[in-house]
Amino acid sequence: MSLVSVRDVHKYFGELHVLKGIDLTINAGEVVSIIGRSGSGKSTLLRCMNGLESYEQGAIILDGMEVSTDEFQVRKLSHSVGMVFQSFNLFPHLTVGENIMLAPKLIKRVGKEEAKKLAMEVLEKVGLADKFGQYPEKLSGGQQQRVAIARSLAMKPKVLLCDEITSALDPELVGDVLKVLEQLAAEGMTLILVTHEMNFARDVGDRVVFMHQGKVHETGDAKEVLANPQTPELQQFIGAVL
Amino acid sequence: MSQFTDWDILRNLLLAARWTVLLSLIAFAGGSIVGLLLTFMRISRRRSLIWVTRIYIEIFQGTPLLMQLFIAFFGLGLLGIDVSAWTAAALALTLFSSAFLSDIWRGCVESLPKGQWEASRCLGLNYLQTMRYIILPQALRIAIPPTVGFSVQIVKGTALASIIGFVELTKAGTMLNNATFEPFKVFALVALIYFLLCYPLSRASQYLEERLNVAGKRA
Ligand SMILES: Nc1ncnc2c1ncn2[C@@H]1O[C@H](COP(=O)(O)OP(=O)(O)OP(=O)(O)O)[C@@H](O)[C@H]1O
Numbered sequence: 001m002s003l004v005s006v007r008d009v010h011k012y013f014g015e016l017h018v019l020k021g022i023d024l025t026i027n028a029g030e031v032v033s034i035i036g037r038s039g040s041g042k043s044t045l046l047r048c049m050n051g052l053e054s055y056e057q058g059a060i061i062l063d064g065m066e067v068s069t070d071e072f073q074v075r076k077l078s079h080s081v082g083m084v085f086q087s088f089n090l091f092p093h094l095t096v097g098e099n100i101m102l103a104p105k106l107i108k109r110v111g112k113e114e115a116k117k118l119a120m121e122v123l124e125k126v127g128l129a130d131k132f133g134q135y136p137e138k139l140s141g142g143q144q145q146r147v148a149i150a151r152s153l154a155m156k157p158k159v160l161l162c163d164e165i166t167s168a169l170d171p172e173l174v175g176d177v178l179k180v181l182e183q184l185a186a187e188g189m190t191l192i193l194v195t196h197e198m199n200f201a202r203d204v205g206d207r208v209v210f211m212h213q214g215k216v217h218e219t220g221d222a223k224e225v226l227a228n229p230q231t232p233e234l235q236q237f238i239g240a241v242l
Numbered sequence: 243m244s245q246f247t248d249w250d251i252l253r254n255l256l257l258a259a260r261w262t263v264l265l266s267l268i269a270f271a272g273g274s275i276v277g278l279l280l281t282f283m284r285i286s287r288r289r290s291l292i293w294v295t296r297i298y299i300e301i302f303q304g305t306p307l308l309m310q311l312f313i314a315f316f317g318l319g320l321l322g323i324d325v326s327a328w329t330a331a332a333l334a335l336t337l338f339s340s341a342f343l344s345d346i347w348r349g350c351v352e353s354l355p356k357g358q359w360e361a362s363r364c365l366g367l368n369y370l371q372t373m374r375y376i377i378l379p380q381a382l383r384i385a386i387p388p389t390v391g392f393s394v395q396i397v398k399g400t401a402l403a404s405i406i407g408f409v410e411l412t413k414a415g416t417m418l419n420n421a422t423f424e425p426f427k428v429f430a431l432v433a434l435i436y437f438l439l440c441y442p443l444s445r446a447s448q449y450l451e452e453r454l455n456v457a458g459k460r461a
């Protein structure tokens with residue numbers, strides 16, 4: 001059974017028709033890269049998948065749950081889906097460890113000792129076990145983003161949504177973050193990424209979804225689609241970014 | 243008519259300044275409590291609550307404090323509620339302060355990046371948990387300098403209570419002036435005492451603001 005199923009989803013911002021009937025099915029363990037021009041609706045689609053944005057028509061089913069912006073539903077979803085943002089969004093008044101332990105403690109009622117163990121476990125995974133007691137402001141952008149990934153992982157999600165998570169980083173820090181994603185992919189984590197990293201999409205991703213004007217314009221196996229784009233729009237897009 | 247020495251003048255002014263300080267403290271404490279309530283109403287997601295607080299804030303920010311004092315003192319008296327100058331002054335200053343404080347605090351809450359709310363939501367925190375663990379701790383920190391700064395306005399605002407007959411620093415000054423006919427000396431002393439009350443507060447506000455900026459820049 002599919003882990004995420006998006007069926008004929010329409011989204012409006014006022015008059016603006018942003019998503020115009022999106023259909024997408026994603027299986028457990030898949031790594032899906034969403035690409036497309038600025039304004040094509042990539043972020044909006046991602047944000048609809050975990051209830052950050054509402055949609056007016058269609059249905060999104062994630063891990064057997066209907067996705068909506070209802071607070072109770074969003075809370076239920078948080079057990080299955082995590083999200084990492086371009087701007088990290090770490091909590092600056094909490095240490096790295098506290099950032100990570102907060103949700104497991106509050107939402108999953110994990111005990112103190114176990115939460116700490118869990119935090120160390122996910123920090124090790126992103127290579128930052130020594131930063132447990134630090135405040136986020138003391139870390140580099142790349143380290144902050146890895147903490148943000150660790151914070152999401154601590155909820156043990158089945159899907160991780162990433163919205164251009166390397167776009168705000170200095171070029172030399174991008175690699176560390178991508179390496180973490182690659183490792184997660186190798187462990188079988190389902191990843192849905194909005195990204196401009198075409199090499200990553202091709203080498204690590206299973207599938208590419210090219211969005212254009214609020215629609216899935218072209219989609220298929222990552223290597224194939226990127227090597228042989230069928231539509232002129234995707235050809236043009238790839239020509240522009242490579 | 244009795245003679246007032248300089249020492250008598252100063253002593254009487256300082257005695258009256260106690261009431262200025264006390265009234266300020268009451269107004270600040272009362273204003274904080276009511277203001278906190280208003281802030282929570284204002285940042286709730288209930289439309290009706292938001293409207294009520296909006297109107298409240300517009301009224302108290304959009305009318306002179308003096309009129310609020312008059313209404314509290316004479317208006318309530320006309321309605322058959324007997325209020326002392328003390329009660330009226332404390333009440334009016336509390337309501338006045340609450341409107342400004344809640345507006346300052348709402349601004350602090352809203353100045354936090356939207357991403358803090360979104361990250362909390364993605365992690366499964368509900369509204370109250372997000373408030374309690376993420377928003378308020380950060381908002382509190384940035385709220386301290388402007389709050390301390392506003393306390394200066396409260397201290398100066400208490401001077402208006404003299405008009406409804408409450409004997410605080412300004413009223414005492416007026417009375418001493420009537421008795422001594424030495425306006426320059428009396429009111430210079432009055433001003434000096436206000437200054438000594440307010441200056442440390444505004445300095446503290448500036449200091450806290452700077453410290454916060456330095457801390458913020460490291461982020
Ligand atoms: N909160 C909002 N209110 C109104 N319009 C919005 C809002 N968020 C996005 N939009 C509009 O919706 C359209 C799609 O935006 P979206 O952020 O999904 O694009 P994107 O593909 O992620 O672009 P980018 O590559 O620049 O991030 C854009 O025209 C944008 O201006």
Ligand SMILES: [Mg+2]
Pocket residue numbers: 042043044163194
């Ligand atoms: Mg986007």
